[in-house]
Amino acid sequence: MHLISLDNVDKAYPETLVLEGASMAISAGQRIGLIGQNGSGKSTLLGIVDGTVEPDAGDIVRASGLRIASLPQDPQYPSGSTVEDVVSFSREAISLSDRLGLKEPTKLTAELSGGQRKRLALSVALATECDLLILDEPTNHLDVDTIDWLEDYIATLTSTLILVTHDRYLLDRVVDTIVEVYDHRLYPHRGTYGQYLEARATREAIENANTKRLKQRIKTELAWLRKSPKARTSKSRQRTTRATEVVDAGLPRQRPELVMTFPPRRIGSKVVNLHNVGKEYDGQVVLKGITHLLAPDARVGIVGPNGAGKTTLLALMAQRITPNTGKVVMGSTIVPGWYGQEPSPIPPATRLIDAVRNQAEEVEITDRKTATAAKLLEMSQFTHEQQHSTVADLSGGERRRLELLLVLMGTPNLLLLDEPTNDLDLDTLHALEEYLDDWQGAMVVASHDRYFLDRVCHDIFSIQPDGTVQHHPGGWSAYWADRQERTDVPTNRTTTTKTRPKAPRTKLTFNDQRELKALTSQIPKLEAARSRLERELAEAGADIDEVSRLGAELADVIATLDSAETRWLELTERAEELAQR
Structure with missing residues (x-):
């Protein structure tokens, strides 16, 4: 049974085509993950589905009595309303708002932060009885524990779901269909996000092969036309017609590739040293007793509940704020790049091309090669038309992409990334992750995105309730597994996957493939860390405190390395067994 059908839907805004000939059917019980580049039209499509946006053309058919609950990107509330007013319609909404950290029911909605407003709207959407639930970036402004809870909660829902999220773990677990918005049209794929990626890679390989063949054919036909054959016979006239049609049709539009490539800046041995650092606000301790020497190749992820002090710790490292106790020392060669949650102060009327030129007319992108402001924007997937539009015309994700470009243009050797x-869309995240793979510098990131933390971080700093910071070598997976072991959190989860006959597997699951890839990258780094710590321990001499600290850190690294090597062997043996089936 179809709840909603869209047929040849068009939608455009002044000078911007968003959707053209878009068609899709949403069936009862379906769980759709909606993906696409920033500005591709995802939010517009959601508005058309829930009836808040009128299309310019096309047909929309909705089931009689269809009930829709929606989580918008920017929730709005009645003037003078309180949290209690918004959730009082059901006990479930009250319970959910408390679970999502809204502990002051009498607080005015106008006084809530952007994150609190989004969490309030999420509690309302989840508690509303509906046939179709639409969630637009529900994990924004949630900490990793709450995201883990939300993943379980969504998995138990029986309503039809449309989900927009950059959380690839969430996508891979709770959806059974991926719909991509690309080039104004909709491209559905039955299966998980991992299966979609595999199918997309195959499709693009075929398209690239076809494009190469078409290029060769156009070259051949152009050569034939340039000979100016006399169309005396019907055959030569037909050949001329065919050749002209091929050349006029040109090449099919190809998916633009987002490119991040900037030369490394020299980094010294001293990056940022924190010595017994503490920070208070209004007499309340946020962080205390933090001592750490950031390595030149550091890849650190900071986790903790909302309000725990993740942004504060980043700002201390960047020397954007000063500690109340202790000291922060930054190396003389360090050029920090700050990519914060709050938008950069770019005047809304500034054209994109001018925003980039204000920083530099051109910059070096590879050895002895430079790129102009226009080329840099093109590499960041901004079209020529967009380059001459204003910052105010950008979607939230497009603005974040522009701000990321401006940060990287400064060629920092220390990146401090706050959420x-x-x-950011999934293609941009993938490009950023690949850039960080080869980037020669130190990075510290505060993030709720578990996949991103798993992908780019080698160490995790967890902020404890008392304001201290605990170091976990080995990255997100090792940290989370250790936490579950210590807190006895059950690892088996209820799933909503329908029972159906399955073909025997011949390769690892998407999650196992991803884990094996991460371990293959992680193990050499752990081995290098072990060698470094053994060397430093040998050089520590009679310094008892330093020997104790290095010995404890070395023991952690060795334990993590043993665990990683054991798991790597398990996965490689499993992959070989599956390949032989």
Whole structure:
């Protein structure tokens, strides 16, 4: 049974085509993950589905009595309303708002932060009885524990779901269909996000092969036309017609590739040293007793509940704020790049091309090669038309992409990223992750995105309730597994996957493939860390405190390395067994 059908839907805004000939059917019980580049039209499509946006053309058929609950990107509330007023319609909404950290029911909605407003709207959407639930970036402004809870909660829902999220773990677990918005049209794929990626890679390989063949054919036909054959016979006239049609049709539009490539800046041995650092606000301790020497190749992820002090710790490292106790020392060669949650102060009327030129007319992108402001914007997937539009015309994700470009243009050797995945599309995240793979510098990131933390971080700093910071070598997976072991959190989860006959597997699951890839990258780094710590321990001499600290850190690294190597062997043996089936 179809709840909603869209047939040849068009939608455009002044000078911007968003959707053209878009068609899709949403069936009862379906769980759709909606993906696409920033500005591709995802939010517009959601508005058309829930009836808040009128299309310019096309047909929309909705089931009689269809009930829709929606989580918008920017929730609005009645003037003078309180949290209690908004959730009082059901006990479930009250309970959910408390679970999502809204502990002051009498607080005015106008006084809530952007994150609190989004969490309030999420509690309302989840508690509303509906046939179709639409969630637009529900994980924004949630900490990793709450996201883990939300993943379980969504998995138990029986309503039809449309989900927009950059959280790839969430996508891979709770949806059974991926719909991509690309080039004004909709491209559906039955299966998980991992299966969609595999199918997309195959499709693009075929398209690239076809494009190469078409290029060769156009070259051949152009050569034939340039010979100016006399169309005396019907055959030569037909050949001329065919050749002209091929050349006029040109090449099919190809998906633009987002490119991040900037030369490394020299980094010294001293990056940022924190010595017994503490920070208070209004007499309340947020952080205390933090001592750490950031390594030149550091890849650190900071986690903790909302309000725990993740942004504060980043700002201390960047020397944007000063500690109340202790000291922060930054190396003389360090050029920090700050990519914060709050938008950069770019005047809304500034054209994109001018925003980039204000920083530099051109910059070096590879050895002895430079790129102009226009080329840099093109590499960041901004079209020529967009380059001459204003910052105010950008979607939230497009603005974040522009701000990321401006940060990287400064060629920092220390990146401090505060929730960098918020509002960025999946292609941009993939490009950023690949850039960080080869980037020669130190990075510290505060993020709720578990996949991103798993992908780019080698160490996790967790902020404890008393304001201290605990170091977990080995990255997100090792940290989370250790936490579950210590707190006895059950790892088996209820799933909503329908029972159906399955073909025997011949390869690892998407999650196992991803884990094996991460371990293959992680193990050499852990081995290098072990060698470094053994060397430093040998050089520590009679310094008992330093020997104790290095010995404890070395023990952690060795334990993590043993665990990683054991798991790597398990996965490689499993992959070989599956390949032989």
